[in-house]
Amino acid sequence: MSDQPPPGFPTTLQTKTVEEGFDLAIKLSRLGVKKTQPDMKVLKRLRAKYANNADSLTAASQVVAINFQTIAAANNYWR
Amino acid sequence: MSDQPPPGFPTTLQTKTVEEGFDLAIKLSRLGVKKTQPDMKVLKRLRAKYANNADSLTAASQVVAINFQTIAAANNYWR
Amino acid sequence: MSDQPPPGFPTTLQTKTVEEGFDLAIKLSRLGVKKTQPDMKVLKRLRAKYANNADSLTAASQVVAINFQTIAAANNYWR
Amino acid sequence: MSDQPPPGFPTTLQTKTVEEGFDLAIKLSRLGVKKTQPDMKVLKRLRAKYANNADSLTAASQVVAINFQTIAAANNYWR
Amino acid sequence: MSDQPPPGFPTTLQTKTVEEGFDLAIKLSRLGVKKTQPDMKVLKRLRAKYANNADSLTAASQVVAINFQTIAAANNYWR
Amino acid sequence: MSDQPPPGFPTTLQTKTVEEGFDLAIKLSRLGVKKTQPDMKVLKRLRAKYANNADSLTAASQVVAINFQTIAAANNYWR
Numbered sequence: 001m002s003d004q005p006p007p008g009f010p011t012t013l014q015t016k017t018v019e020e021g022f023d024l025a026i027k028l029s030r031l032g033v034k035k036t037q038p039d040m041k042v043l044k045r046l047r048a049k050y051a052n053n054a055d056s057l058t059a060a061s062q063v064v065a066i067n068f069q070t071i072a073a074a075n076n077y078w079r
Numbered sequence: 080m081s082d083q084p085p086p087g088f089p090t091t092l093q094t095k096t097v098e099e100g101f102d103l104a105i106k107l108s109r110l111g112v113k114k115t116q117p118d119m120k121v122l123k124r125l126r127a128k129y130a131n132n133a134d135s136l137t138a139a140s141q142v143v144a145i146n147f148q149t150i151a152a153a154n155n156y157w158r
Numbered sequence: 159m160s161d162q163p164p165p166g167f168p169t170t171l172q173t174k175t176v177e178e179g180f181d182l183a184i185k186l187s188r189l190g191v192k193k194t195q196p197d198m199k200v201l202k203r204l205r206a207k208y209a210n211n212a213d214s215l216t217a218a219s220q221v222v223a224i225n226f227q228t229i230a231a232a233n234n235y236w237r
Numbered sequence: 238m239s240d241q242p243p244p245g246f247p248t249t250l251q252t253k254t255v256e257e258g259f260d261l262a263i264k265l266s267r268l269g270v271k272k273t274q275p276d277m278k279v280l281k282r283l284r285a286k287y288a289n290n291a292d293s294l295t296a297a298s299q300v301v302a303i304n305f306q307t308i309a310a311a312n313n314y315w316r
Numbered sequence: 317m318s319d320q321p322p323p324g325f326p327t328t329l330q331t332k333t334v335e336e337g338f339d340l341a342i343k344l345s346r347l348g349v350k351k352t353q354p355d356m357k358v359l360k361r362l363r364a365k366y367a368n369n370a371d372s373l374t375a376a377s378q379v380v381a382i383n384f385q386t387i388a389a390a391n392n393y394w395r
Numbered sequence: 396m397s398d399q400p401p402p403g404f405p406t407t408l409q410t411k412t413v414e415e416g417f418d419l420a421i422k423l424s425r426l427g428v429k430k431t432q433p434d435m436k437v438l439k440r441l442r443a444k445y446a447n448n449a450d451s452l453t454a455a456s457q458v459v460a461i462n463f464q465t466i467a468a469a470n471n472y473w474r
Contacts, residue, residue, distance in 0.1 A: 013151065019405075019406075032140030032143040057441070058455055058458060062461065077468065145224060145227065153237065168255055269378075279367075287374070296371060307384060379453060385464065389468070
């Protein structure tokens, strides 16, 4: 879609630790949002709202959980 | 359902990079919407709304995450 | 549940192409709805509404994504 | 939880055909509801409502899709 | 988190029958709720409400379906 | 993202028991929320609300179920 990856787009799903894998899951979740709404000003305004709404936070946490499933499998669960 | 694939329908789930896989996940998510609502004018109007709603963006990001699970598995996690 | 499959109920999850697999995922998603609400007139009326609502379209796209996971696995990801 | 299975509780996830597997997925989805709300009169009343609501039907279809994933895997995708 | 497991916390995901596996899925779903809201009086009051709401029942059924996926895999689908 | 893991971030997905695995799933679900809303005072206030709402509790329980899938797989289902 774009010739140049946005700065910081991961080139691998492999991570050294569980926490790095979790951070990568969060990053992928945010990239999913940014590809739909690239305007950082809008995103910041929306964030202020949903970060104070329990159901929005749960929904965000669910996307992270789904991406973490992918990353954990990619890392053979860091076994 | 149609004899002719819409232009650009992927013929493979294999991609060279993680980012290309992620872009394919976004593409599949949009194709899922387009098959239900093919009218591009309607889609554009709806997009203007949901791109400014945090919960709608999270929901869209969740569909991308589910499709990315499929594509990551198809690519053996780019290991 | 019924001795006779509704016309067109798939007898296999195997498809030749990725797109056919995606179309099958859409078909299964609709069959899931039809088994709960078999009245085509009602379905048509509902469709007119939800096809114009972004969140409804995203939700429909999510069911397609889940069914596509199943079908992609059944086809060993068309590798 | 109960010594006697409710009549018709499946004793196996194996089915002969894809459609039987799909019907089993619907059955499991309904059993999930019945275990929470066993009163058939209440269920019937609720059904009248949600069968006429597009988002409710999509949500029901999503539970079927999740259960179908399980059953398809149990049947090695009827390959 | 606690030194003593709550009475009845499962020590294994293995079950003899499909139905026992399904009951375990329901149990895990409830445990997920109880760990967030341990007050049984509150839970009982909430239950009275959501057991009469179709969308709440569908959502509960979805959590059961996700847990059942886990348990079915743990039991190699009772094959 | 951070050089220092927050105290208690898990370094492994392996657990000795099913219950420990379930507790870890709850922990990951909360970490997903905390990374988006790190202000503990806000989280406490939100918790008071959603812990008294059935649908919010079901949604939270769903995130736990998804994380538990990951952890159960990581532990080869404690077989």
